[in-house]
Amino acid sequence: MKKIIAWLWRTIRGPMQWRVLWLAHAKFMVGVTGVVRDNQGRVLLLRHRMWPEGRQWGLPTGYAVAGEEFPLTVTREVKEETGLDVKAGALVHLKSGYKLRVEVAYEATLIGGTLKIDAFEILEAQWFSPDSLPQGVQESHLHLIQRKTID
Numbered sequence: 001m002k003k004i005i006a007w008l009w010r011t012i013r014g015p016m017q018w019r020v021l022w023l024a025h026a027k028f029m030v031g032v033t034g035v036v037r038d039n040q041g042r043v044l045l046l047r048h049r050m051w052p053e054g055r056q057w058g059l060p061t062g063y064a065v066a067g068e069e070f071p072l073t074v075t076r077e078v079k080e081e082t083g084l085d086v087k088a089g090a091l092v093h094l095k096s097g098y099k100l101r102v103e104v105a106y107e108a109t110l111i112g113g114t115l116k117i118d119a120f121e122i123l124e125a126q127w128f129s130p131d132s133l134p135q136g137v138q139e140s141h142l143h144l145i146q147r148k149t150i151d
Helices: 002-011 015-024 070-082 139-146
Strands: 029-037 043-048 061-063 084-098 101-113 122-128
Touching: 029 070, 029 084, 029 139, 043 070, 061 070, 070 084, 070 101, 070 122
Parallel strands: 029 101
Antiparallel strands: 029 043, 029 061, 043 122, 084 101
């Protein structure tokens, strides 16, 4: 039986193999977060409209779209939410196992743009010293702000 399966697998090469693999495996959403810092070492925090009351402060975050490289997701999400231009840097967090979501976070550096929040998603945006963060910051985001390397 193993020989037949191996022969069949080799026979259907290419796109058909990918379809079989896609059907056979779990599908995940990828949440991407940017730990955005300016040249003074301050971190950009947003007060998110859709997040639970009392825990609305957090880093810029969103979901990757199909085919998008994760560093580009950071750039796009920050631009959409704040109007700022950033450059994604080092990967600082990668985690799976939460339902059907993979979490990814990158350090990011401010490179330009003008702060203009997306009022649909964001209530306010401010720069904070890592030592002086507001009340209500998501616990997972506090950890990201403090860490410098991948988990």
